[in-house]
Amino acid sequence: MNALLIRDLKLAFRAGGGFGLGLAFFLLVAVLVPLGVGPEGGILARIAPGILWVGALLACLLSLDRIFALDFEDGSLDLLATAPLPLEGAVAMKAFAHWLVTGLALTILSPVLAVLLNLPAQGYPWLVLSLVVGTPALSVIGAFGAALTVGVRRGGLLLSLLVLPLYVPTLIFGAEVVRRGAEGAATGVPLALLAAITTGSAALLPFAAAAAIRVNLR
Amino acid sequence: MSIWEYANPKKFMQVSGRVLPWLTGLAALTLSLGLVWGFFFTPEDYKQGSTVKILFLHVPAAMMAINAWVMMLVASLIWVIRRHHVSALAARAAAPAGLVFTLIALVTGALWGQPMWNTWWEWDPRLTSFLILLLFYLGYIALWSAIEDPDTAADLTSVLCMVGSVFAVLSRYAVKFWNQGLHQDSTILKVGESDPLDAAYYVPLVVCIAGFVLFFVVMVLVRTRIWIRARRLGALLARERMG
Amino acid sequence: MMPDLGKYAFAVLGSYGATALLLAGLVGFTLWQRARVKQALAEAEARLEKTDVR
Numbered sequence: 176m177n178a179l180l181i182r183d184l185k186l187a188f189r190a191g192g193g194f195g196l197g198l199a200f201f202l203l204v205a206v207l208v209p210l211g212v213g214p215e216g217g218i219l220a221r222i223a224p225g226i227l228w229v230g231a232l233l234a235c236l237l238s239l240d241r242i243f244a245l246d247f248e249d250g251s252l253d254l255l256a257t258a259p260l261p262l263e264g265a266v267a268m269k270a271f272a273h274w275l276v277t278g279l280a281l282t283i284l285s286p287v288l289a290v291l292l293n294l295p296a297q298g299y300p301w302l303v304l305s306l307v308v309g310t311p312a313l314s315v316i317g318a319f320g321a322a323l324t325v326g327v328r329r330g331g332l333l334l335s336l337l338v339l340p341l342y343v344p345t346l347i348f349g350a351e352v353v354r355r356g357a358e359g360a361a362t363g364v365p366l367a368l369l370a371a372i373t374t375g376s377a378a379l380l381p382f383a384a385a386a387a388i389r390v391n392l393r
Numbered sequence: 394m395s396i397w398e399y400a401n402p403k404k405f406m407q408v409s410g411r412v413l414p415w416l417t418g419l420a421a422l423t424l425s426l427g428l429v430w431g432f433f434f435t436p437e438d439y440k441q442g443s444t445v446k447i448l449f450l451h452v453p454a455a456m457m458a459i460n461a462w463v464m465m466l467v468a469s470l471i472w473v474i475r476r477h478h479v480s481a482l483a484a485r486a487a488a489p490a491g492l493v494f495t496l497i498a499l500v501t502g503a504l505w506g507q508p509m510w511n512t513w514w515e516w517d518p519r520l521t522s523f524l525i526l527l528l529f530y531l532g533y534i535a536l537w538s539a540i541e542d543p544d545t546a547a548d549l550t551s552v553l554c555m556v557g558s559v560f561a562v563l564s565r566y567a568v569k570f571w572n573q574g575l576h577q578d579s580t581i582l583k584v585g586e587s588d589p590l591d592a593a594y595y596v597p598l599v600v601c602i603a604g605f606v607l608f609f610v611v612m613v614l615v616r617t618r619i620w621i622r623a624r625r626l627g628a629l630l631a632r633e634r635m636g
Numbered sequence: 637m638m639p640d641l642g643k644y645a646f647a648v649l650g651s652y653g654a655t656a657l658l659l660a661g662l663v664g665f666t667l668w669q670r671a672r673v674k675q676a677l678a679e680a681e682a683r684l685e686k687t688d689v690r
Contacts (some may be wrong), residue, residue: 187595238465319556323549327539336535337553341560342527344567351571363568383556432652437642444644447651454655493662500658501651508647568643608659615666622673 176260176268183272184253187238197234197277198284204230205288216293223292224302224353231306231340232313239317240334243274243388248334252325256392262385264293270381271285278310294357301356306371309349312373315380316341322384326391345372363364370391402621405479406525409614420611425606430597438594445490449598454497458526462490466558469551478624479617481547482556485537486605486616490609492530501515519540526528529557534570585629 188196208226209219246252255265258305263343294302321336348369355362433448440444468484471477501518503513512518536553540546 206579240565244635257502262607275582288602324539326545330539333532333539337532338526340525340532342558342566343525344560347564347567347571367569368570380556387549387552393545418662426653432648442644443642444647450651487646489662495659497655497658500654504647504651508644523657564648572642612662612666615670619666619670619673622677624674626677629677629684633680635682 176264179255179265179268180261180272183269184275187241187276197237200237201230201234201284201359202280202288204233205291209291219293220295220357223289223294224298224357225350226292227285227289227294228305228309228350228353229304230344231278231285231310234281235277235310235313235317236335236338237276238273239321239338240324240331242318242321243267244321244330247273247325247391250305252388253392256388257272261363262388263381266318266384266388267315267377267381270314270377270384273318274311274314278314282307284304284309294353296358297376298353300358301304302353303376304353305356305366307347308373309345309352309369312345312369312376315373315376316345317386321381322387322391325388345369348372402479402624406618406621409618411616413611416607416614417611420495420607423600423607425600426603427597431601433515435597436593441509443509444505445594447500447501448594449601451498451501452506452598453602454494454501455523456602457605457609458491458494458498458523460606461494462488462526462554462558462561463530464613465491465554469554472547473551474530478543478547478623481543481551482620482624483613483617484550485547486613486618487609488530488537489616490612492527492534493525493608494605495523495530499527516572518565518572521568521572524567526561529561533557543627 191295204226208222208230212218212222243252246255258265269282282303285302289299289302317338319340320334323337324334327333348365351365352362354371428449432446435449437443442582453519464488465484466549468480468487472484497518502523506515507513533550537550538545561632
């Protein structure tokens with residue numbers, strides 16, 4: 176399991192691995208939105224939670240098809256499916272690796288971008304906390320979507336269409352935590368619901384994803 | 394004699410072929426009766442004026458948009474558990490109908506909302522949920538058409554339908570949490586309460602709902618027959634290629 | 637015969653029109669699909685009949 180994790184991380188960090196791509200995209204969103212909306216601090220502060228969450232979500236989406244597609248092409252996915260390690264475990268590990276290189280990296284970068292978007296100071300801890308709690312769900316749901324489309328040539332667009340509706344609850348609760356946090360309101364309820372989505376998807380979706388991969392390898 | 398006999402494609406084709414003409418006629422009759430009744434012979438509402446006539450389209454379409462998804466979920470489960478091809482194809486057949494019902498609910502809702510709420514669109518929980526439902530339908534249909542092997546496609550879309558159902562329900566609650574909304578509660582199940590739907594509207598509405606249900610059944614049967622034929626065609630072509 | 641729809645004529649007529657259009661679109665698309673598949677199947681069956689030497 177650890178070997179798989181290390182292998183995936185190495186692949187991600189290698190040139191063309193897509194590690195920097197998601198972060199650069201996140202940065203671009205945070206730069207382009209003020210350019211489009213205008214430099215007024217008040218408006219930016221109000222929309223910052225939503226923009227940061229949508230940006231993180233889209234950046235996460237960018238690298239999803241890499242989770243399984245490359246392994247599918249070179250046949251290592253077949254090896255994984257027949258390996259002693261249960262495929263469910265392999266899927267969970269791959270989703271975890273994806274989270275480390277996108278979700279966690281985005282979380283660390285997010286306070287810097289929040290400065291650009293003029294997020295009120297009291298929103299920062301909630302932004303980081305909500306991303307830490309919520310982005311694992313994005314990776315696991317994404318891994319499920321990637322497993323569904325792994326057999327489809329050029330499935331990137333289809334993958335987005337399948338995954339984005341599934342991201343809705345995560346996005347709503349995540350952005351709500353930051354919005355309430357920035358306004359100084361109580362954040363307990365959305366945060367708890369966000370954590371529930373993450374733990375629930377992490378517990379159940381690897382099974383669905385593994386089933387989808389088995390179908391695709393048949 | 395068990396219901397599973399109809400899961401045999403041949404048996405299904407025979408029986409559905411015999412039933413369909415009658416069912417189509419009945420659906421057309423009920424639907425046109427309900428809509429003509431609703432459009433021409435219902436009084437104006439004191440608050441909503443003539444826009445109350447939109448009710449007869451909006452409510453049945455919205456109901457069927459959700460019911461179609463539920464039917465797809467049941468059909469997917471049957472496919473996953475009992476591997477009946479007709480079931481998987483019926484789920485596929487229902488999706489475009491569900492998509493159209495969702496669109497009707499959204500469009501009539503917007504047309505009604507414009508004079509009543511002074512806005513075409515409002516990020517209200519019910520409206521937003523339907524927009525999300527529309528995305529689910531689109532994704533489901535897209536996945537079906539993207540995969541060539543029919544069994545693989547049936548398996549993958551079934552998994553998507555099951556996971557999607559969970560997330561659709563989650564989205565519904567998430568959206569409710571996110572905005573409290575303008576949309577009035579459903580009036581149909583509230584008979585006997587302080588502001589019940591008047592019988593002058595209630596009866597044609599029930600006829601319209603029956604019409605939409607029948608229309609949906611006809612659509613699913615016709616479209617399932619298409620996909621059964623397409624499957625047979627695929628098998629024939631494969632055999633031809635093999636020589 | 638036409639009921640007086642008052643100031644909401646556009647909303648009501650638009651709703652009925654849009655619904656009719658969407659339902660007709662679904663029916664038309666279904667019929668078109670049906671004709672296409674039926675024809676292709678008939679052709680394939682006829683072809684197989686001819687070449688089937690077994």
